[in-house]
Every structure is written in C-alpha cells, then in structure tokens.
Amino acid sequence: MDRTEKLHITMFPWLAYGHTMPFLEVSKFLAQKGHxxxxxxxxxxxSRLPKLPPHLSSNLSFVEFSLPHVHGLPPGVESTSDVPIDEVTYFKRAYDKLRDPLSDFFKNSNVNWIIHDSLPYWLLDIAALLSVNLVFFSIFNASMSAFVGLPSALLVDRQKRLEDFTVVPEWIDYPCNNVAFKLYEIVNY
Known part of the structure; x- marks a missing residue:
C-alpha cells in the first residue's frame, strides 16, 4: 500500500468509558495523519466524549447507532456505567444486535479498515464478506492478556469458578506469582 494513500477507518469500541476514550485517542491520532x-x-x-479540536473535525466524525432494546435491559441504557453488573448480560445482547445496522453501514461506506474492541465476535464474518481489513485494538496490558489466555484456552472454559482466577494459569510458563486475582478482586467480575 502506498504510504500516502488516505484510508477510511471505522473505530468500534465496547460501550464503556474506559474503552471509548482510548479509541478516541487513536482516532484523533489517525485523523491527524489525514485518514x-x-x-x-x-x-x-x-455526547460524553470531549469536543474535538477544530482541525480534526473534517477527518473525524461520529456515527451514532441507537442501542437496540432487549428484554431485561432498562430503557435509556447505552453504556456499562448505566447498568448494574448483574445486568451486563442484557447489555451485551443489545450490543450484539448492532450487527445488522453496522453491516449495512460498512457495505455502504467504502471502509478500508475496521478497528474494533474485544466483544464484537461477529465482525469477523462481516469484514470477511466485505473484504475489509479488521484490526483488534486491546485496551488491556500484556499481563491481563496473558492471564486471560489464548482463544483456544477460552474455548475450553477452564476458568469456571471464582477460585480458578486466583492462581497463575497453566499456560503461563514462566515463574511469577502476581499474575492472578485476589478473591475479593474477581468477585464482581
């Protein structure tokens, strides 16, 4: 690819403030490069995000989709901060319902890249169908990513009980004793 070619890049963070802000910072960086x-x-x-600097407004735009309603999710919920932790499952279901409207948006917008967060597992199919580059952007550090493990470890579902998160996972093969949660830390997750 020619380094001077300008791209159309979509950013799709998980709907939590701790995710939206890092995605906004990457967006501003890429917009400064002319994308x-x-x-x-x-x-x-x-509406919760800081105002954009005027010099970026021509390259960075917000595309808003209303979060679809699902049974069990209170009206007006659009972020994880709007729901108690025991209702996040409903929130994730609503987030998954963004699949079809986003698919339509990608089909009609000549997107070159989709930079996404960890939760929209269904983006892989959409990107493959449209021949769009898909990039995973993790807001988590290397320790957290190592602790969670490879996708193959997640599929086996080895970490079922809370206590399973309080020990170093078997796939970490170097000496360490601090890559695990304390029981009181994992209780809410």
Missing amino acids: RISYISTPKNT
Whole structure:
C-alpha cells in the first residue's frame, strides 16, 4: 500500500468509558495523519466524549447507532456505567444486535479498515464478506492478556469458578506469582 494513500477507518469500541476514550485517542491520532475516521458509538456515549479540536473535525466524525432494546435491559441504557453488573448480560445482547445496522453501514461506506474492541465476535464474518481489513485494538496490558489466555484456552472454559482466577494459569510458563486475582478482586467480575 502506498504510504500516502488516505484510508477510511471505522473505530468500534465496547460501550464503556474506559474503552471509548482510548479509541478516541487513536482516532484523533489517525485523523491527524489525514485518514477519514468514522467513530461508531451510541448518541449518549458520543455526547460524553470531549469536543474535538477544530482541525480534526473534517477527518473525524461520529456515527451514532441507537442501542437496540432487549428484554431485561432498562430503557435509556447505552453504556456499562448505566447498568448494574448483574445486568451486563442484557447489555451485551443489545450490543450484539448492532450487527445488522453496522453491516449495512460498512457495505455502504467504502471502509478500508475496521478497528474494533474485544466483544464484537461477529465482525469477523462481516469484514470477511466485505473484504475489509479488521484490526483488534486491546485496551488491556500484556499481563491481563496473558492471564486471560489464548482463544483456544477460552474455548475450553477452564476458568469456571471464582477460585480458578486466583492462581497463575497453566499456560503461563514462566515463574511469577502476581499474575492472578485476589478473591475479593474477581468477585464482581
């Protein structure tokens, strides 16, 4: 690819403030390089973000999708901060329902890259169908990623009980004793 070619890049973070802000910072960086950025979120989440510097407004735009309603999710919820932790499952279901409207958006917007967070597992199929580059951007550090493990470890579902998170996982093959949660830390997750 020619280094001077300008791209249309969409950013799709998980709908939590700790995710939206790092995605916004990457968006601003890419917009400064002259790329066209479509930052996808919900109206309430984009209203919570800081105002863009005027010199970036021509390259960075917010694309808002309303979060679909699902049974069990209170009305007006658009972020994890809007729901108690025991209702996040409903929130994830609503987030998954963004699949079809986002698919339509990607089909009609000549997107070159989709930079996404960890939760939209369904983006892989959409990107493959449209021949769009898909990039995973993790807001988590290397220790957290190592602790969670490879996708193959996640599929086996080895960590079922809370106590399973308080020991160093078997796939970490170097000496360490601090890559594990304390029981009181994992209780809420």
